[in-house]
Amino acid sequence: MADKEASIFIVDVSRSMGKKHNGREKTDLDWAMTYVWDKITTAMAGGRKTLHFGVVGLRTDGTDNPLSDDEGYANISVFQSPKQCLMPDIRALHEKIKPSNVNQGDPISALVLATYMMGEHTRKLKYIRRIYLITNGCGPMDTDEIAEIAGKINEDNIELLILGVDFDDPEFGFKEENKDKVKAENEAILRSLAENCNGVFATMADVISNINIPATRDVRPVPSFKGDLTLGDVENYESAMSIDVERYPRVRVARPLIASEFVRRSNVGPTEDSAQSSHTLGRDGDDAHLANPSHGLVSAKNNPTYTVEDSQAPSGKREVERSELDKGYEYGSTVCHVSEYEMNLFKFENRKGLEIVGFVDRNKYKRFFHMSETNMIVASRINEKAKLALSSFIHALHELETYAVARLVVKDGNNPVIVLLAPEIEDENECLVDVELPFAEDLRDYKFPPLDRIITISGKKLVEHRYLPSDDLMNAMSDYVDSMDISTFAKDEEGNPCEYAALDDIYSPIVHRVQKTLQFRAVNTTEEIPPPASILTKYSQPPEGLIQQAQPYLQKVLAAANVKKVSPKQKGRKRARSVDKPLSGLDVGALLAQPSNKRTKISAENAIPEFKQLLATTEDITTIKDAAQQLAGIAADYIRHSLGDSGYGRAIEALRVLREEMTELEEPGVWNGILIDLKEKIVKGKLGGDRKEMWWRIRANRLGLVDKRVSEFSGVSEEEAKAFLTARLP
Incomplete structure (x- = not known):
């Protein structure tokens, strides 16, 4: 469980904070609240119930706080007491935090109030306590009891962070010119207070500049395994090794926030009788607060129903309970039924454990065998003997x-996995890093031709060929790759070469972009979402200097490879089309279009090229339809004369080309008619017997009807096309 944290923000909302300074487009208050909103929404996105926030308004128009009986606490209001911050709280705070009409109010008194609120909320419990004071330093300040206040803050173990709008900060490199005398004096007092409390004193520009840098999130590790690491039979042999160990996550994939679905409660009001879907965003388990009657939302739940075919039922299907069903597993296009009895009969009863079954040379292990995220195995924290034994094994x-x-x-009953245990010794830390290995069934062997030679049909090996890179090309490419080396492209603070795009400087754009977008939308409901932060897009493109550095080497590669520009590929395939003139100057299309060279029949041996050639030399719709029917008949013959499924591949390719060409020629009706007729023949067994396997392949290759979404000339809706393709064959 994560540590409990409580933070209280003291926000100066005085009249002076409603003005714009130093060329900013935002007021000082809106600019400073950028940091506050980021802190609150980041915590809200994490969904931690142990992370509480409170907000105190300084220099407000009115007074609303527990210590208001004392005159020194005037113009200070509690906007929110420390608690977990949810979306309704964001909305409420957004309405309350506005520039006031006064400049009266004491920041030191606000600190006293925040310290009092912190004590009332956390009492003597174990909390991480923080107080943020955000002000521009203008206006009066009472410093009579500032030393006692600093002592109380230290006594309560509270971290004080004073963030000033346009405060001078030599380390950051900011200094406000022509600073007001009162503001300069207040700055010095607040800086001294922060130093006495061992706190933080910074200018607002500094902290805002770091907002877009993704922050790492500390996660308390939870063991996924506690047991014995064994080598040998520990039950029968005393010489066997047994070490008490624990297994913790080491590296996990960071995933963006996920969407949760909610519906409006049907009994909230007379106008909400119908359930309307609504969405929110957050981590798993973070949506409990939204399923609250006061918010009018409840979690959406799935209620699946199961039906079986029943001719006696009114609709032809009858609903059944899930308990009446047995599991089925797909094997190709066949569903294999496995009963509960058979599952229990062949289920292997595994016992919890981590057993070493062998060893492998580090230099012979292939890194592509990794199949999972990594974990680390350490000795039990309360077993000194196990620590010594595991250390010896690691070394x-x-x-x-x-x-x-x-x-x-x-754990008992789980399926076993094979893991690799690699030793890691770093500084004073020692552990075994484990990663899952594949079983024999997980390996796939694919044969590829060699890249450095060509083997002819006669078996002769050629090492020089136009399809093989020459020595000049290999050397040019090697130099080109070396010119793009980023290991020493950047410069450090001292001007020495260092790595560009170091691993610690690279962040996942999707994770942090989604999170920042949601945080922005939580606070700003109508404004346009800003572009992604530069730190997320910095490494999406190579630096300009690197491109210029590698350009001469790229030209050498182009020259060695004899790269030539070709005419752009024809985009349109409509009947009224213009064909690009070939580089040779010979118009092949015109030659084929001559009456003596026109093809009217398509042969089964070379069907697809001849079909495309025929379409390229005609614009007559009758000829196009005739060519389509010829290719469809050839595809049907492939199926009819197929031994098993040997001819299905050729038929699928012919149908794919036919569908693409008819779609591009704006004749989807021709393809739809052919496919409907083909399905009818398959169902009735007119293509040489039971050919339902062919229809399954048509579905797998998505060769369904062309609907209106694909072509505006189609008369088939998307729902009709989907129903036609997915309907079960009788």
Whole structure:
């Protein structure tokens, strides 16, 4: 469980904070609230119930606080007491935090109030306590009891952060010219207060500049396995090794926030009888507060129904309970039924454990065997003997340059996995890093032709060929790759070469962009979403200097590879089309279009090229339809004369080309008619027997009807096309 945290923001909302300074387009208050909103919405997105926020308004028009009986606490209002911040709280704070009409109010008194509120909320419990004071330093300030206040802050172990609008900060490099005398004096007092409390004193420009830098999130690790790491049979042999270990996550994939679905409560009001869907965004388990009657939302739940075909039922289908169904598993296009009895009969009862089954040389292990995220295995924290034993085992693997292979069962009854155990020794930390390995069934062997030679049909090996890179091309490409080396392209603070795009400087754009977008929309409901932060897009493109540096080497590669520009590919395939003139100057299309060269029949041996050639030499719709029917008949013959499924591949390719060409020629009706006729033949067994496997392949390749979404000339709706393709065959 994460540590409890409580933070209170003291926000100066005086009249002076409603003005614009130093060329900014925002008022000082709106600019400073950029940081406050970021802190609050970041915590809200995490969904931690142990992270509480309070907001105190300084120099407000009225007075509303528990210490208001004392005159020194005038013009100070509590906007929100410390609690978990939710979307309704964001909306309420957004309405309250506005520039006031006064400049009266004491920041030191506001600190006293915040300290009092912190004590009332956290009492003596274990909390991380923070107080933020955000002000422009203008206006009067009472410093009589500032030393006692600093002592109280230190006594209560509160971290004080004073963030000033346009405060001078030599480290950041900002200094306000012609500063008001009162503001300069207040700055010095607040700086001294922060130093006495061991707190933070910074200018607002500094903290806002760091908002877009993604912050790392500390996660308290939870063990996924606690047990014994064994080598040998520990039950029968005393020489076997057994070490008490624990397994924790090491590297996990960071994923963006996910959407949760809600519906409006039907009994909220007379106008909300019908359920209307609404969405919110957050992490799993963070939507409990939204399923609240006061918000008018409840979590959307799925209520699936299961039906079976029943000729006696009114609709031809009858609903059944889930308990009446058995599981089925797809094997190709066949559904294999496996009963509960069979599942229990063949289920292997595994016992929890981590057993070493072998060792492998580190230099012979292939990194592409990794199949999972990594975990780390350490000795039990309360077992000193286990710590010594595991340390010895880790050092032995490290010295022998060896990895261990182990069988892992996380808990009783789980399926076993094979993991690789790699030793890691870094500073004073030692552990085993494990990653899942594939079983034999997980491996896929694919044969590819060699890249450095060509083997002819006769078996002769050619090392020089127009399809093989020459030595000049290889050397030019090697130099080009070397010219794009980023390991020393950047410069550090001292001007020395260093790595460009270091791993610690790269962040996941999708994770942080989604999070920042949601945070912005939570506060600003109508404004346009700003572009992504530059730190997220910095490494999406190579630096300009690197491109210029590599340009001469790229020209050498182009020259060595004899790269030539070709005419752009024809985009349109409509009947009224213009064909680009070939580079040779010979108009092949015109030659083929001559009456003596026109093709009218398509042969089954070379069907697809001849079909495309025929379409390229005619604009007559009758000829186009005739060519389509010829290719459809050839595809049907492929199916009819197929031994098993040997001819299905050729038929699928012919149908794919036919569908594409008819769509581009704005004749989707021709394809739709052909496909409907083909399905009818398959259903009735007119293509040489049972050919339903062919229809399954048509579905798998998405060769359905062309609907209006694909072509505006189609008379088939998207729903009709989907129903036609997915309907079960009788």
